[in-house]
Amino acid sequence: MTLAAWQQDFRSWLTDASEEAARRVGGDASRGLSVYQNNYRGQLIECLEHSFPQVRTLLGEDAFLHAVVTHINHHPPHAWTLDAYAYGFGDTLSVLFPHNPDVHELAWIENALAEAFVAHDAQPLPLDALASVDWDAARLRFAPSLRHRPATTNADSIWSALSANAEPPESEMLDEPGGLIVWRRQFVSCLKRVDAAEYEALLHLQENESFATLCDLLVERLGDADGVAKAGALLAGWLGSELIVGVESV
Known part of the structure; x- marks a missing residue:
């Protein structure tokens, strides 16, 4: 042999x-x-x-x-x-x-948190770097630790309660499906449930990094004023959460 x-x-x-x-x-x-x-x-x-x-x-x-x-x-x-x-x-x-989609989503959360913790390092974008950005040509880069999936249940609330050794809420379907996102902020893996609009925006930017096309998408969905305001609010939230690690102009 x-x-x-x-x-x-x-x-x-x-x-x-x-x-x-x-x-x-x-x-x-x-x-x-x-x-x-x-x-x-x-x-x-x-x-x-x-x-x-x-x-x-x-x-x-x-x-x-x-x-x-x-x-x-x-x-x-x-x-x-x-x-x-x-x-x-x-x-x-x-x-x-x-x-039991709550079980599937809870398992995804635990695995995604572990993956994010060992993902490649990337420095968050400093706010002073935004002053010279041409937003019409800007392309956004998210942290390499970012993970996401659709959310249909309150699995994130169940995970939070169980992690704190508290009684978890009853499993339930969400009234409106959204998304789950996981990323690492400094040395801590973070979990957040986002609504359908933010989740769609994240998916759009991962496929097409152009901030201008995201604004166009949101204006089409919400109208001129509300669409531009939503794009600005999303950008501010992502920057504050250290999800964005680069802005390039092309």
Whole structure:
């Protein structure tokens, strides 16, 4: 048996408990391999427990453990670091709890906060740099830590309560869907729910960085005066939250 074949059999034993692979790897001592599989699965369980503490609290121990075991059975690690193992857990939760969007959004929040914390550094745009900006040609750059997704539930309120060891509110659908945004401000990962207008503006700027076209979009939606005022308010809020790290003129 070549080393590559032995390694493949050992991986098969770890990930799906292949008895045939175990016999090829360990021969008569194959029963002793169980200690490696237990350690392997134990580390993956600890990884997901550490990555999703609020999902664990919301679901309860039994339901969360069932979801974790299901995920481990179907999704072996795919990267060199265990930090990446948490990324696909939300997909498993979507399959297991198809009628609980609050669970899906809560899992996204926890994962996005962790991703934002280790994202590339970028300095927020200093306010004195705005004096010379040609806003008709300005293109805005957001912090590389920015993450976003649609919001349909009060998952952000649930996360805030659970993180503070408080009683969470009842899960409910939002009257008007909006968006969830996560980013890092200095050394703190931040979470905010935004309304549909701000979320649409963020998506527009990520696709087309032009501030002028954003103003045009908002004027079309709200009228001349209200559209320009909304664009100015959004820009001020993003600058104050340190979401914008660059303005370029083209």
